[in-house]
């Protein structure tokens with residue numbers, strides 16, 4: 784009888800510890816995800832609102848092209864300066880235009896996962912992926928090609944814009960995208976947790 788009680792208490796406390804453990808993991812994942820998404824929105828939102836302003840002012844897309852070429856790196860740096868020292872945010876893709884945006888091995892794996900889910904029709908544009916890498920947690924958000932992106936990343940790019948692309952990015956790979964395909968990702972890296 785004594786032994787049974789002992790067994791039972793041991794079992795109960797193990798379950799309790801397991802339960803606590805699962806809870807902390809979940810809330811930790813939740814908070815790191817939320818924090819990463821906040822930084823992703825900061826970079827994505829800043830770039831997108833600027834892009835939209837230039838696209839509205841000049842429908843050919845040439846002014847917007849000038850803006851992206853001249854300012855995207857600078858804005859990315861400015862946004863990163865506003866983040867806590869343990870965090871960063873950047874954009875990347877399998878096919879890049881700007882050589883400062885090359886993907887690393889983990890980026891490539893996540894991008895391929897997104898592409899596979901697009902191919903399998905299970906993709907959700909809201910699918911945020913949280914990936915642990917050593918002491919760093921990465922939070923990924925997919926960037927789907929929209930109609931507005933096609934002027935500079937599509938299959939039917941104007942001569943003027945293509946001229947700018949070739950002049951500024953001789954090794955450009957970021958063309959030939961179709962609406963709905965994956966253009967790239969935004970990733971936030973967080974070392975806090």
Ligand code: HEC
Pocket residue numbers: 834844845846847848849851852855856874875876878879880881882884926927928929931932933934935936957966967968
């Ligand atoms: C007016 C032209 C233009 C439009 C429209 C445009 N881009 Fe770009 N994009 C660029 C240029 C130029 C770069 C390279 C400079 C930079 O942003 O780093 C770039 C870079 C990128 C990058 C970073 C990876 C890389 O290739 O260097 C991503 C991701 C991206 N664009 C996604 C998009 C998406 C998604 C849209 C539509 C919502 C879009 N772009 C619309 C011109 C454009």
